[in-house]
Amino acid sequence: MRHCPRRPLDRATREFLRDQQLVVNAGDDVEATWKRARHMPAFRPVLQNLQAMAGPTERCMYCGDSRGVTVEHCYPKRKSPTEYPRRAFWWRNLLLACDDCQRRKGSRFPMDARHRPLLIDPTRENPWDHLVFVPETCELAARYDGAGQPSPKGQTTTDPHLLRLNDQAICEQRGRAWRRIRRAVQDTLRRLGEDETPDVLQRDLVEQLRDADFDGLLEWCLARDG
Ligand SMILES: [Zn+2]
Known part of the structure; x- marks a missing residue:
């Protein structure tokens, strides 16, 4: 697991993500909004920046494997109550991860007694x-x-x-x-x-x-x- 410091997004991409987040916050289904947004050209810089952060081989930021690597939510977007859908389009909540890690993690996101995440976020910490x-x-x-x-x-x-x-x-x-x-x-x-x-x-x-x-x-x- 390597440290993958987060890169800044350009203004247009930041505004695109903010607009999508507003749609979810207004009550639209988070899964449908995410699926639609993922295929828009404006989303491409998100993936490109995550790939650049992950290093020359663009591998899963958790396990280091290269199979089926795609955009992952650190705080799961499906997690209820409604808190985590509100992070679905936050740039600092997006990682690059393989299918297997995404499947295992699913909507689980362990917290400590003070409600701090217990999973390492390799974009925030070494x-x-x-x-x-x-x-x-x-x-x-x-x-x-x-x-x-x-x-x-x-x-x-x-x-x-x-x-x-x-x-x-x-x-x-x-x-x-x-x-x-x-x-x-x-x-x-x-x-x-x-x-x-x-x-x-x-x-x-x-x-x-x-x-x-x-x-x-x-x-x-x-x-x-x-
Ligand atoms: Zn993985």
Whole structure:
């Protein structure tokens, strides 16, 4: 799960979303309004910006898979009472997610006792603040704080009933990336002992690492615990 900071929308797209939201707020059916709006040319920049935020491979912002990726609502638009339909066209409520994650999450959206979301929103926060990578299993797990308490957001986000972060196929992809990153670093250390030019070593390492990243794992390896 990688951090995908939100990009600003152009004015015309912001106004388009606002107008659609007003239609829903006035009482029109949220599903029908969403379906209609999704096929309008004015909606295209929404998808394009989410794809750009998700990184070069435009994958699911939750699990990192590339199959059936489409626009997802962080706060579900169907959730009752009527609160979440009022966020259906909020730019900051839209993410990019795969079919499987969308299906599992459905209209569920766990909250803590103070009514704060328990799912990580990768556009608002860095997932690695709540998660760690487990090299032995290639799964993601909740991060523990200094007092020995697991991150509630990390626990909820890795719940297999809600999202597919730890499905076997995803862990296999993560494992391949982990091994490639390790090989790239080990190769560099070996060549360092052979007195190769540091500039060449650095260039080769950066190239190999850029190709090896999967779903923000590179950040965990080089800038976090790894
Ligand atoms: Zn997914």
